Amino acid sequence: MNRLNELFAAKKDNLLSIYFTAGYPELGTTLDIAEALEKAGVDFLEIGFPYSDPVADGPVIQHSSEVALQNGMTLNLLFEQLADLRKRVSIPIMLMGYFNPVVQYGVERFCKKAAEVGVDGIIVPDLPIYEYETLYAGIFKNYNLSNIFMVTPQTSEERIRKIDALSNSFIYLLSSSSITGTALQLSVNIEDYYKRIKAMNLVNPAIIGFGITDQKSFNKACEYASGAIVGTKFVKLLAERDYLEKIPGFIKNIRA
Amino acid sequence: MKIKVCGLKYADNIEAVSALGPDYMGFVCYGPSPRYAGELDAGTMNHVPRSIIKTAVFVNEDKETISALIEKYGFDAIQLHGNEDAEFCAYFKGQVKVIKAFGINEAFDFKVLDDFSDAVDLFLFDTKTNIHGGSGNSFDWNLLDKYQLDIPFFLSGGLSLENLEEVKKISHPQFYGVDLNSKFETAPGMKDIGKLGKAFEIIKQEPMNYGVNEQGYYGDFGGAYIPEMLYPNVEELRREYLSILDDEGFKTEFNELLKDYVGRPSPLYHAKRYSERYGANIFFKREDLNHTGSHKINNAIGQILLAKRLGKKRIIAETGAGQHGVATATVCALMGIECVVYMGEIDMARQAPNVSRMKMLGAKVMPAKSGSKTLKDATNEALRDWIANPVDTHYIIGSVVGPYPYPDMVARFQSIISLETKKQLKEHTGSELPDYVMACVGGGSNAMGMFYHFLDDENVKLVAVEAAGKGVDSGHSAATTFLGREGVLHGSRTILMQTDDGQVVEPYSISAGLDYPGIGPQHAYLYKIHRAEYASATDDEALQAGLLCCQLEGIIPAIETAHALAHLEKMKFKPTDNVVICISGRGDKDLDTYIKYFGF
Missing domain, CATH: 3.40.50.1100 (Rossmann fold)
Structure with a gap:
């Protein structure tokens, strides 16, 4: 059991997660942002570690990664910053980023360090199922880390079943096949897709991500899944002056 | 490659060679030979594992004697080294495997083999000598190019540890196996088990495989490290590309375009x-x-034909120097398919003529403004486009990079x-x-x-x-x-x-x-x-x-x-x-x- 498992055991719906890129807009505010989000009532967090070539991200998160790298963010530094994580933040934390920085850091070393500082889950969009299963699943398990997989409207039922079997916290449901920051268009097709997933009665809860920007889209997502993740919209807020103070209001606007 | 060890005559030695597991063992039933095995006890032969094809070697022997010996020793094959004609060979075919041996030299007329095509199972090509049987010398293996029938053959004559690596390079489609004899002996009929062991090792050693495996890897390299959003696109390609490339209609269309449109073969x-x-x-x-001034067109033609067969309506590509962009824009014009090319902003400036060419060809050129604004960033942008357009779009990657199957597919087209x-x-x-x-x-x-x-x-x-x-x-x-x-x-x-x-x-x-x-x-x-x-x-x-x-x-x-x-x-x-x-x-x-x- 890690904090993610405990959270999902205790709370079944209306869960809210926020994504932000570590090192953006300033190098040293990673824990300040996390703390403010917890106080504002967010259920769990995704802290992004930046990468130079983020192919699954739209312009907003790309830009945040570029700035974070210019500011000097690295995995080494991030883990240093997270040394005090569990003194200041108690909600579940996931690290999210691309695979190459993890490969360079060393997958085992990365998992060990993540577990040490109190991280609960990892999201690496470009680590495929086959490689995870054959090479890395044992390492993740040893350090009690949940690996989170994504599912899109194009993912086959067979593959979703496989992902469900490999998961032990939640499944990241992409609201459409797109890069981050694309507006959620709740077409009939997407509703069908949500219904289809719901009807599969998966072991793991589903959390909807990509395209959640306001109360309306959050509530809609929660009709079909256990909760939703807000990324791009929040990263945009971080570009504003006095962003830390604006966090409570931002969260209230999404989940009244 | 099959291995035949020939010229065995001593019981203990036969047992030791059997243990190496050759495919064929040969026993000389020709009196004048120093390897004559006619005195062998039938019981010894019974100890040879059934998986090994026991072959009796004759020179101008009569049918009755041959039949009697087949009966006595339980031979599975006969190898004929004399002037036996096709009719003689045909007499035994079906009853046992029939191997007809010929001595090869510059003067050998391969046409004489035509008569035997229905009468034998295998040929054995040995060095031409005046005596019957081996000389211990090898012949010029380039002569094998003249052999055009579809009956497999054993290669014999002077094969040794020194030339086996060369033998492995013979790429004749009917090359069936090697016949090892005098170079692997301590005395006539007494095989050197150590030397044979080494020969088996050399022959059975797989050639290095430089191609891709089923998971898309070359050693530790390759694979498909892609986000789930790209999985269906890449999986569709992976599932389809080999059968499409193998399709006769596809091959014909590809080769015709390479010839008539690209101008191949290039000199x-x-x-x-x-x-x-x-x-x-x-x-x-x-x-x-x-056509279009570089090798890039080979791949672009291949991929546009593939995209058509996958029912795609829109093409995207990345380009560095603009050569692949021009090639892609060209084939899209040829096929009347919408084309979007991503190109780094810096590259657009230093390869301006190619940007204009792409536009003339009807393609839309999209600048990649992130990162270094060159090829890698153009590739990122193309991947993002593909994520957003998973169903109707094919991404023509221009190099042997990207997730499997691209590296293999592009290599095949090139x-x-x-x-x-x-x-x-x-x-x-x-x-x-x-x-x-x-x-x-x-x-x-x-x-x-x-x-x-x-x-x-x-x-x-x-x-x-x-x-x-x-x-x-x-x-x-x-x-x-x-x-x-x-x-x-x-x-x-x-x-x-x-x-x-x-x-x-x-x-x-x-x-x-x-x-x-x-x-x-x-x-x-x-x-x-x-x-x-x-x-x-x-x-x-x-x-x-x-x-x-x-x-x-x-x-x-x-x-x-x-x-x-x-x-x-x-x-x-x-x-x-x-x-x-x-x-x-x-x-x-x-x-x-x-x-x-x-x-x-």
């Missing part, structure tokens, strides 16, 4: 003044003469380069195998195409030349194998230039087509196992080499190509060496750069 030109200068026979494989080269070189030199094959490498598609059909010919040295930019250690370079480490880039595990933290480093080269921080995974593999040598040439060396090519051969090469030419200066050849260089593209697009550099 293999014997560059005489280059040969003089570098002291070897230097050949240019003229991909620069292709492999036409080496396929033609083999044939053309044979016409020039009498042998299809050169001593050296050279090409420049950015992502590595012209090099992969140039290497492809030579990979298994281990004597052919493969040389790839990367762009060193302002010098490998200058901080402005694209020499990936010198500066890179293993990691993941654009969906495959490969070697890439990166920081300690795993951030991709922005490469530099004067040539936009080589300005890429990674190399294709198959190249990473060939580099790691030392099957190919990876060298580099600087901007200055390349430009000088480009000018030299203009002035010695009257050919203006692309600056990419000029990197491969530049490396000739550092090579040491023997006068007899045959060297093929892939002239991957023509230099028209680079005139501005050449003119500025040399001040013409």
Whole structure:
């Protein structure tokens, strides 16, 4: 059991997660942002570690990664910053980023360090199922880390079943096949897709991500899944002056 | 390759050879032979495992004796070394396997074999001698090219530990196995088990496999490291590409377009003044003469035909120098399909004529404004486009990079380069195998195409030349194998230039087509196992080499190509060496750069 498992055991719906890129807009505010989000009532967090070539991200998160790298963010530094994580933040934390920085850091070393500082889950969009299963699943398990997989409207039922079997916290449901920051268009097709997933009665809860920007889209997502993740919209807020103070209001606007 | 051990006569020795597990064992039933096995006890033969085909060897024996011996010893095959005719052979066919032996020399008329085509199961080709049986000498195996029937044959005559590696290279489609005898003995009929053991090891050793495995890997390199959003697109390709490429209709259409539209085969030109200068026979494989001016069109034609068969309505591509962008725009115009090309903003400026060409061809050119604003960023943008348009769009990747199956698929489309080269070189030199094959490498598609059909010919040295930019250690370079480490880039595990933290480093080269921080995974593999040598040439060396090519051969090469030419200066050849260089593209697009550099 890690904090993610405990959270999902205790709370079944209306869960809210926020994504932000570590090192953006300033190098040293990673824990300040996390703390403010917890106080504002967010259920769990995704802290992004930046990468130079983020192919699954739209312009907003790309830009945040570029700035974070210019500011000097690295995995080494991030883990240093997270040394005090569990003194200041108690909600579940996931690290999210691309695979190459993890490969360079060393997958085992990365998992060990993540577990040490109190991280609960990892999201690496470009680590495929086959490689995870054959090479890395044992390492993740040893350090009690949940690996989170994504599912899109194009993912086959067979593959979703496989992902469900490999998961032990939640499944990241992409609201459409797109890069981050694309507006959620709740077409009939997407509703069908949500219904289809719901009807599969998966072991793991589903959390909807990509395209959640306001109360309306959050509530809609929660009709079909256990909760939703807000990324791009929040990263945009971080570009504003006095962003830390604006966090409570931002969260209230999404989940009244 | 099957193994036959022949000339056994001692019971203990037979048992020891059986333990090695040959496919055939031969027992000489011809009195005058020093290996005559006629005294053998029938019981000894019963101990030979049933998996081994027991073969009796006769010279002009009569049918009754042969039948009696088959009965007595339980032979599974007979091998006939005398003047037995086809009718004689046919008498035994069906009852036992029939192997008819012939002695081969320059004068041998392979037509005499035609009569036997229905009468025997196998031929055995031995060295021609005046006595019946082995001489211990081998014959000129090139003569085997004259054998055209579809009956498999054993090779015999003077096979030893010294020449087995050579034997393994015989690529005749009917080459069935080897017949080992006198070179593996301590005395006539007494086999040297140690030597035979070594021979079995050499023969059974699989040739190195340089191709991709089912999971899309070359050793540790390759795979498909892609986000789930790209999975359905890539999976559809993976599922379909081999059967489409194998389809007769596809092959016909592909080959016709290569011939009539691209202008293939591209010539293999014997560059005489280059040969003089570098002291070897230097050949240019003229991909620069292709329609659109480079090898890129080969892959673009292949992929557009594939996209059509997959029912795609829209094409996207990335481009560095613009050559692949132009090739893609061209085939889209040809097929009437919408085309969007992503190109780094910096590349758009330095390859302006190609941007205009793409626009003339009806393509939309989208600038990649992120990161280094060059090829890698154009690739990122194309991938993002594909994520957003998963159903109707096909992404024509221009190099042997990206997630599996792209590296393999693009290599297959480009492999036409080496396929033609083999044939053309044979016409020039009498042998299809050169001593050296050279090409420049950015992502590595012209090099992969140039290497492809030579990979298994281990004597052919493969040389790839990367762009060193302002010098490998200058901080402005694209020499990936010198500066890179293993990691993941654009969906495959490969070697890439990166920081300690795993951030991709922005490469530099004067040539936009080589300005890429990674190399294709198959190249990473060939580099790691030392099957190919990876060298580099600087901007200055390349430009000088480009000018030299203009002035010695009257050919203006692309600056990419000029990197491969530049490396000739550092090579040491023997006068007899045959060297093929892939002239991957023509230099028209680079005139501005050449003119500025040399001040013409």
